[in-house]
Amino acid sequence: MNNPQSTQSFESDSELDVSQHLQAGTTLAERYTIQGIIGIGGMSAVYQARDMHFPNVTKLVAVKEMVNRALDPVVRSTIVRNFEREANLLASLEHRAIPRIYDYFTLNERSYLVIEYISGHDLEELVNNSNDFIQEERIVRWAIELCDVLSYLHNHKPEAIIFRDMKPSNVMINAQDHMVLVDFGIAKPFQAGKRGTMIGTEGYSPPEQYRGEASPQADIYALGATLHHAITRRDPRLEPPFSFHERPILQHNPNVSSVLVKVIERALEYNPEDRFQTAEDMKSAMLGVANETGMLSNISASISQAVRPSESIQPIWSFKCEDEIRGSPFFHNGVVYTGCYDNNLYALDANDGDFLWKYPAEGGIVSKPAYFDESIYFGSEDHRLHAVYIRTGRVNWTYFTKGPVRSSPFIAEGHIFIGSDDRFLHAVNATTGRPAWRVDAGSPVRSTPIVANDLVYVGSEAGDFYCLDFTGAIKWRFKAKRAVTSSAVVSKGVVYFGSVDSTIYALDAKTGWVIWRFRLGKPTISTPFLQDNLLFTGSVDGAIYCIDINSSKEVWRYTTEHQVTGSPIILKDSLYCGSVDGCLYCLEFRSGRLRWKFQTEGSITGTPVVWEDVISIGSTDHRIYAFEA
Amino acid sequence: MLRKIGKILGFQKDEPQSSLHDGEADTIPIPDEKIRAVVQPPVAAEQSRLPQLIAGCAQSVGRLRDHNEDAILVYSTLFSNQDSYVPVGLFIVADGMGGHKHGEVASGLAVRVVAREVIQKIMLGFMDIHPTPPEEGIQEILETSVMTAHRTITKESPGSGTTLTAVLILDKHMSIAHVGDCRAYAVNGQGKIEILTRDHSLVKRMMELGHLTEQEASVHPQRNVLYRALGQGEPFTPDISTTTVPESGHLLLCSDGLWGLVPQDEMVRIIQASPSPDSACQRLVSAANTAGGPDNISAILIQLPDFSD
Numbered sequence: 001m002n003n004p005q006s007t008q009s010f011e012s013d014s015e016l017d018v019s020q021h022l023q024a025g026t027t028l029a030e031r032y033t034i035q036g037i038i039g040i041g042g043m044s045a046v047y048q049a050r051d052m053h054f055p056n057v058t059k060l061v062a063v064k065e066m067v068n069r070a071l072d073p074v075v076r077s078t079i080v081r082n083f084e085r086e087a088n089l090l091a092s093l094e095h096r097a098i099p100r101i102y103d104y105f106t107l108n109e110r111s112y113l114v115i116e117y118i119s120g121h122d123l124e125e126l127v128n129n130s131n132d133f134i135q136e137e138r139i140v141r142w143a144i145e146l147c148d149v150l151s152y153l154h155n156h157k158p159e160a161i162i163f164r165d166m167k168p169s170n171v172m173i174n175a176q177d178h179m180v181l182v183d184f185g186i187a188k189p190f191q192a193g194k195r196g197t198m199i200g201t202e203g204y205s206p207p208e209q210y211r212g213e214a215s216p217q218a219d220i221y222a223l224g225a226t227l228h229h230a231i232t233r234r235d236p237r238l239e240p241p242f243s244f245h246e247r248p249i250l251q252h253n254p255n256v257s258s259v260l261v262k263v264i265e266r267a268l269e270y271n272p273e274d275r276f277q278t279a280e281d282m283k284s285a286m287l288g289v290a291n292e293t294g295m296l297s298n299i300s301a302s303i304s305q306a307v308r309p310s311e312s313i314q315p316i317w318s319f320k321c322e323d324e325i326r327g328s329p330f331f332h333n334g335v336v337y338t339g340c341y342d343n344n345l346y347a348l349d350a351n352d353g354d355f356l357w358k359y360p361a362e363g364g365i366v367s368k369p370a371y372f373d374e375s376i377y378f379g380s381e382d383h384r385l386h387a388v389y390i391r392t393g394r395v396n397w398t399y400f401t402k403g404p405v406r407s408s409p410f411i412a413e414g415h416i417f418i419g420s421d422d423r424f425l426h427a428v429n430a431t432t433g434r435p436a437w438r439v440d441a442g443s444p445v446r447s448t449p450i451v452a453n454d455l456v457y458v459g460s461e462a463g464d465f466y467c468l469d470f471t472g473a474i475k476w477r478f479k480a481k482r483a484v485t486s487s488a489v490v491s492k493g494v495v496y497f498g499s500v501d502s503t504i505y506a507l508d509a510k511t512g513w514v515i516w517r518f519r520l521g522k523p524t525i526s527t528p529f530l531q532d533n534l535l536f537t538g539s540v541d542g543a544i545y546c547i548d549i550n551s552s553k554e555v556w557r558y559t560t561e562h563q564v565t566g567s568p569i570i571l572k573d574s575l576y577c578g579s580v581d582g583c584l585y586c587l588e589f590r591s592g593r594l595r596w597k598f599q600t601e602g603s604i605t606g607t608p609v610v611w612e613d614v615i616s617i618g619s620t621d622h623r624i625y626a627f628e629a
Numbered sequence: 630m631l632r633k634i635g636k637i638l639g640f641q642k643d644e645p646q647s648s649l650h651d652g653e654a655d656t657i658p659i660p661d662e663k664i665r666a667v668v669q670p671p672v673a674a675e676q677s678r679l680p681q682l683i684a685g686c687a688q689s690v691g692r693l694r695d696h697n698e699d700a701i702l703v704y705s706t707l708f709s710n711q712d713s714y715v716p717v718g719l720f721i722v723a724d725g726m727g728g729h730k731h732g733e734v735a736s737g738l739a740v741r742v743v744a745r746e747v748i749q750k751i752m753l754g755f756m757d758i759h760p761t762p763p764e765e766g767i768q769e770i771l772e773t774s775v776m777t778a779h780r781t782i783t784k785e786s787p788g789s790g791t792t793l794t795a796v797l798i799l800d801k802h803m804s805i806a807h808v809g810d811c812r813a814y815a816v817n818g819q820g821k822i823e824i825l826t827r828d829h830s831l832v833k834r835m836m837e838l839g840h841l842t843e844q845e846a847s848v849h850p851q852r853n854v855l856y857r858a859l860g861q862g863e864p865f866t867p868d869i870s871t872t873t874v875p876e877s878g879h880l881l882l883c884s885d886g887l888w889g890l891v892p893q894d895e896m897v898r899i900i901q902a903s904p905s906p907d908s909a910c911q912r913l914v915s916a917a918n919t920a921g922g923p924d925n926i927s928a929i930l931i932q933l934p935d936f937s938d
């Protein structure tokens with residue numbers, strides 16, 4: 001019974017034609033000359049205009065235009081009368097967070113309100129146009145101002161004024177960084193009866209609003225929702241209603257102080273009785289936050305009580321090499337192996353860090369070694385892949401490429417797969433050191449190849465990502481916009497890797513088709529780590545990301561003080577990751593909350609290794625450290 | 630299989646030792662045909678079952694409504710060539726609604742717009758002489774198609790709205806785009822049923838939070854209110870997820886006219902007792918009508934290829 005013809009019958013009650021908006025240069029009421037459009041809503045438009053009664057100066061005003069679409073003349077004039085009553089009420093308000101009302105008038109089916117022009121942005125724009133979290137200090141200051149203006153409205157005589165529509169797009173930040181409430185719902189009557197059987201929830205409204213109730217506690221809920229959005233960067237309109245508690249603030253922005261979290265959570269209680277009862281109560285709680293966090297001192301210093309003080313974290317051992325450690329350590333059978341810029345590969349006793357042997361290459365070692373059949377394998381700046389006997393530390397064989405080897409070896413089927421700056425991916429027989437084949441990748445290969453389901457995956461510095469079979473024949477090729485230095489991981493038929501083009505890719509492992517792309521703030525060279533349908537990776541923007549691999553949505557992000565070039569790894573319920581800021585971070589892997597961090601004296605560029613309950617990492621302070629996990 | 634390939638390429642360890650240092654490759658890539666000749670067993674004259682998606686569907690206006698506002702799409706293909714079999718399918722259920730009886734316009738538009746974009750951007754590329762993958766990711770294509778449908782409805786049929794649940798199967802990946810309260814279920818061979826979508830229903834939401842009992846919900850004045858639907862307000866975004874296709878069993882897509890009336894275990898029983906997806910759908914729909922059939926009923930059932938061996 002689907003009847004496409006019936007589309008026609010809608011012409012009559014179709015939406016306001018956007019092209020009918022006022023053109024720049026139009027003068028209204030012989031006074032306000034339109035300069036441009038600022039905002040378009042469903043029922044109204046806001047313009048910037050110049051007040052021509054002040055010909056010698058440029059006095060800017062905002063003009064809000066509402067279209068009366070009621071056909072019935074009685075309804076129509078009721079709407080206009082309501083509008084005029086509201087305008088009069090607004091004009092009587094005086095508060096620095098409320099714009100002045102200068103004028104109002106109605107021309108045919110359109111009504112206009114002339115408002116003080118606020119130069120600045122609304123909070124929604126601010127959140128959408130930046131990639132970073134807003135500083136907690138700023139948010140607390142704004143929250144105090146908003147509580148203040150709500151308190152003014154709720155205490156209005158003879159009748160309390162309920163704002164009803166607190167949300168980021170109705171809050172502007174003026175040039176002095178103060179909050180101004182715009183949109184006093186004056187357009188609401190023009191909207192009546194527009195929707196069909198469904199209501200689109202605003203995402204910020206409390207549950208009781210659906211029963212048509214409006215109270216100070218409703219404004220408090222919406223303020224909580226607005227702050228939650230600003231602080232987590234999660235738009236509640238895209239989430240199920242009343243689901244704020246499912247998106248704990250610290251999970252999205254672990255750097256927020258827990259006192260602030262508590263205040264916002266209280267404002268967002270489901271039952272109005274459980275929220276702050278007045279805006280003044282919420283304001284004093286916010287002032288408490290400002291006090292406790294010392295607002296003036298560094299906010300990130302006061303993260304949460306769950307954090308173990310850094311002094312209590314001490315390595316169980318550390319070992320000093322002669323130069324920087326930029327690569328990643330490797331563990332096998334009681335021994336930790338690490339390459340170093342001093343050209344040596346070190347073998348250390350994993351229990352106490354005692355030196356066992358070192359093997360000199362002729363160039364620095366920046367990759368991660370691998371083990372196979374009584375030998376340890378690694379590449380070096382000296383252009384070679386080295387195979388060294390684990391018992392003696394003596395050379396088994398070396399294999400020459402024509403460029404520095406920064407890729408790490410991957411061993412499968414008795415063969416070593418490794419990339420080189422000579423642009424080739426090499427497959428070398430692990431026992432003999434003889435090449436099986438090499439494949440021209442067109443540009444240096446610094447990523448580590450991986451093998452999964454009989455296929456080899458590797459990325460190149462020109463951004464090519466290859467899938468090869470065991471003969472070295474290319475099954476498919478995918479082109480990222482910039483280098484793929486990160487190595488791939490494969491799970492359930494999907495291959496995941498990051499690129500310097502600031503994207504994490506999920507491709508069908510069989511065909512290379514893109515399943516999803518996730519945009520990071522900055523490039524990544526960190527290899528993703530997968531656990532429980534979550535993908536973890538670091539980025540040059542300084543953050544450690546957790547992404548849901550089914551929905552490709554960000555779950556949380558933890559911001560360190562510098563680039564994250566190594567990869568995170570997970571042991572039990574903790575995630576460990578180093579940062580160029582020199583710290584090894586231990587986070588709760590499901591929430592991203594900081595458990596502890598340890599500051600080394602250099603930068604950490606590599607990936608930690610874990611064995612039993614020990615975690616180990618190298619730093620450019622020349623040391624390799626081992627910690628109790 | 631791995632071992633076999635290893636052998637051909639001289640990958641295995643028991644190869645005689647040769648000199649330790651060497652510069653040049655001594656193994657040239659072996660042509661594909663040669664490997665296949667060794668790896669593949671000679672083709673016997675027996676038939677092999679291809680991993681196809683066998684779909685059935687049924688609809689009913691119900692016993693109280695005078696017209697059908699649901700729309701469905703069933704599009705199932707199989708591409709088989711050499712040693713690769715790629716099942717491709719697109720299945721959509723949309724439940725339209727609107728104050729002025731124009732729900733069917735919205736649901737029809739939604740299905741057409743989404744199907745058209747997906748077929749154009751994904752399926753046609755697949756059928757190219759040199760198969761070209763789309764630039765965008767599969768999830769982006771699904772998302773854009775739903776956004777386009779949303780805007781088309783807002784423009785062409787203002788005031789009306791529709792739910793939409795679309796399942797796109799590409800080989801072993803299954804991507805779902807979902808808005809509203811139609812549902813997708815996976816039913817495995819053992820009769821375990823799992824819901825793959827989350828209803829965007831206000832009352833449902835209050836129940837989940839423990840603020841309404843089932844009893845209260847069933848008489849709640851807003852029990853039919855969705856907090857997200859195509860054609861109904863901004864900002865708008867569908868739920869999108871991609872997972873591995875279950876190794877065997879069935880996928881069921883249906884409108885609330887079915888799941889609201891027929892209990893889950895009854896649905897499972899019918900699916901397991903029916904000889905084909907098509908007859909299962911007929912029986913599911915008539916079970917909903919027997920239970921009163923207050924709403925339009927739509928069901929699509931897909932029997933999945935058995936990958937479990």
Ligand SMILES: Nc1ncnc2c1ncn2[C@@H]1O[C@H](COP(=O)(O)OP(=O)(O)O)[C@@H](O)[C@H]1O
Nearest residue numbers: 039041046062115116117118122169182183187
């Ligand atoms: N007085 C003003 N000065 C500058 N910009 C304004 C002013 N009032 C509103 N705006 C901008 O216009 C947008 C829409 O205005 P608003 O009154 O909220 O209309 P709507 O009813 O469409 O939501 C706001 O989000 C803000 O960005």
Ligand SMILES: [Mg+2]
Nearest residue numbers: 041169170183
């Ligand atoms: Mg507004």
